[in-house]
Amino acid sequence: MTGIDDLPVRDELRGKSPYGAPQLDVPVRLNTNENPYPLPEPLVERIAERVREAARNLNRYPDRDAVELRTQLARYLTDTSGYEVGLANVWAANGSNEVIQQLLQTFGGPGRTAIGFEPSYSMHGLISRGTGTGWISGPRNEDFTIDLAAAEKAIAEHRPDVVFITTPNNPTGTAVPPETVLALYEAAQAAKPSMVVVDEAYIEFSHGDSLLPLLEGRPNLVVSRTMSKAFGAAGLRLGYLAAHPAVVDAVQLVRLPYHLSAVTQATALAALEHTDTLLKYVEQLKAERDRLVSELLALGYDVTASDANFVQFGRFDDAHAVWQKILDRGVLVRDNGVPGWLRVTAGTPEENDAFLDAVRELKKEQS
Numbered sequence: 001m002t003g004i005d006d007l008p009v010r011d012e013l014r015g016k017s018p019y020g021a022p023q024l025d026v027p028v029r030l031n032t033n034e035n036p037y038p039l040p041e042p043l044v045e046r047i048a049e050r051v052r053e054a055a056r057n058l059n060r061y062p063d064r065d066a067v068e069l070r071t072q073l074a075r076y077l078t079d080t081s082g083y084e085v086g087l088a089n090v091w092a093a094n095g096s097n098e099v100i101q102q103l104l105q106t107f108g109g110p111g112r113t114a115i116g117f118e119p120s121y122s123m124h125g126l127i128s129r130g131t132g133t134g135w136i137s138g139p140r141n142e143d144f145t146i147d148l149a150a151a152e153k154a155i156a157e158h159r160p161d162v163v164f165i166t167t168p169n170n171p172t173g174t175a176v177p178p179e180t181v182l183a184l185y186e187a188a189q190a191a192k193p194s195m196v197v198v199d200e201a202y203i204e205f206s207h208g209d210s211l212l213p214l215l216e217g218r219p220n221l222v223v224s225r226t227m228s229k230a231f232g233a234a235g236l237r238l239g240y241l242a243a244h245p246a247v248v249d250a251v252q253l254v255r256l257p258y259h260l261s262a263v264t265q266a267t268a269l270a271a272l273e274h275t276d277t278l279l280k281y282v283e284q285l286k287a288e289r290d291r292l293v294s295e296l297l298a299l300g301y302d303v304t305a306s307d308a309n310f311v312q313f314g315r316f317d318d319a320h321a322v323w324q325k326i327l328d329r330g331v332l333v334r335d336n337g338v339p340g341w342l343r344v345t346a347g348t349p350e351e352n353d354a355f356l357d358a359v360r361e362l363k364k365e366q367s
C-alpha cells in the first residue's frame with residue numbers, strides 16, 4: 001500500500017496531519033463555532049433567485065474582481081464600524097482561510113516567517129507551513145491574554161514578516177485591546193517592517209468594537225473577516241479583508257484567476273441583502289454565550305472571559321477524557337489540545353441546555 005511518505009512530498013509536510021475537527025453525526029454539535037440557526041426561508045428563496053440568474057451565465061467566467069460583492073462588503077463594514085472603507089480597500093476569497101493563504105503567499109513564503117500568539121487559530125500555523133512560511137509560536141499569559149512585553153520581545157528577536165493577532169481569539173474567546181494591537185504593530189514595523197493581520201472572524205460577537213479604524217494611516221495592517229460565523233453561512237465559504245488599497249493590489253499577484261465562483265458571489269450578495277435579519281441572531285447568540293459563561297461558573301468550572309460565540313472551560317486533568325464523556329451524552333464539543341481546557345460553541349437554547357445537562361451530570365459523578 002502506497003502511503004504519503006512513499007510519495008515525493010515536500011519534507012516539511014512529512015509526518016504532519018491535516019486540519020481535522022471531527023465531523024461526527026451526533027444530536028448536538030457544538031464543536032466548530034458555527035451559527036446554529038439555518039438561514040431564514042426568505043433568504044433561501046433570494047439565494048435561489050440570484051443563483052438562477054447566475055446559472056444563465058455559467059458558460060462565462062465570473063467577475064474576476066467581484067466588484068459588486070466587494071462594494072457591498074465595504075458597505076457592511078462601513079455601516080457597522082462607522083469607519084469608511086470602499087471597494088478599493090476590500091478583497092474577498094473562499095473563506096477567510098483563503099484570505100489568509102493569499103496573504104501568506106504574498107507576504108510570507110520560503111525564507112520568510114510568520115508569528116502567532118498561541119493557543120490561537122491553528123490554521124495560521126498550518127497555512128504558513130503550506131505556503132513554505134516558517135512558523136513562530138509566540139507566548140500568551142496564563143489567563144490567555146497576550147503578554148505584551150514577551151510578544152514585543154519575540155517580534156524584535158525573530159523579525160517576522162507576518163504577525164497574526166486574533167481578536168476575539170480562537171479557542172480562548174479572549175479579546176485583544178486596541179492598545180495591544182497598536183503596540184504590536186509598532187514593534188513589527190520597528191523590527192522589519194512586516195504585515196500585521198488582525199483576524200476578526202468573531203468580531204460581531206464581541207463586547208467591544210472592530211479594529212477597522214486602526215487601518216487609518218497604517219498600510220501594513222490588514223483586518224480579516226468572514227461570513228461563516230455571524231452571517232451563519234459557513235457552507236458558503238466567503239471571507240474578506242479590509243486594508244490599504246495597495247494590499248488589495250498585492251494579493252491579486254497570487255490569487256487564482258476567477259477564484260470566486262459566480263454562484264458564490266451571487267449567494268453572498270443575497271446574504272448581504274439580509275444583513276439585518278442575520279445579525280439579529282448574533283444578539284441571541286451573545287446572550288446564550290453569556291448564559292453558558294454564568295452557568296458554567298455556577299457549576300464550579302473555570303471559564304475564560306469570552307467575546308466570541310464560544311466558551312473555553314476547564315480545568316481538567318484529562319480534557320480529552322472529559323470530551324469523550326460529554327460526547328457519550330450526545331454532545332460534541334471541541335478539544336483543541338489546550339491542556340486542561342475544552343471549548344463549547346454557543347448553540348440554540350435547547351442545544352446549550354443539553355450541553356449544560358451533560359456537564360452538570362459530570363460534576364455530580366465527580367462529587
Ligand code: PMP
Nearest residue numbers: 095096097121170201226228239
Ligand atoms: N479565523 C478564525 C479565528 C477562525 O476561527 C476561523 C474558522 N474556524 C477562520 C478564520 C476561518 O473561517 P472561514 O474560512 O470559514 O472564513
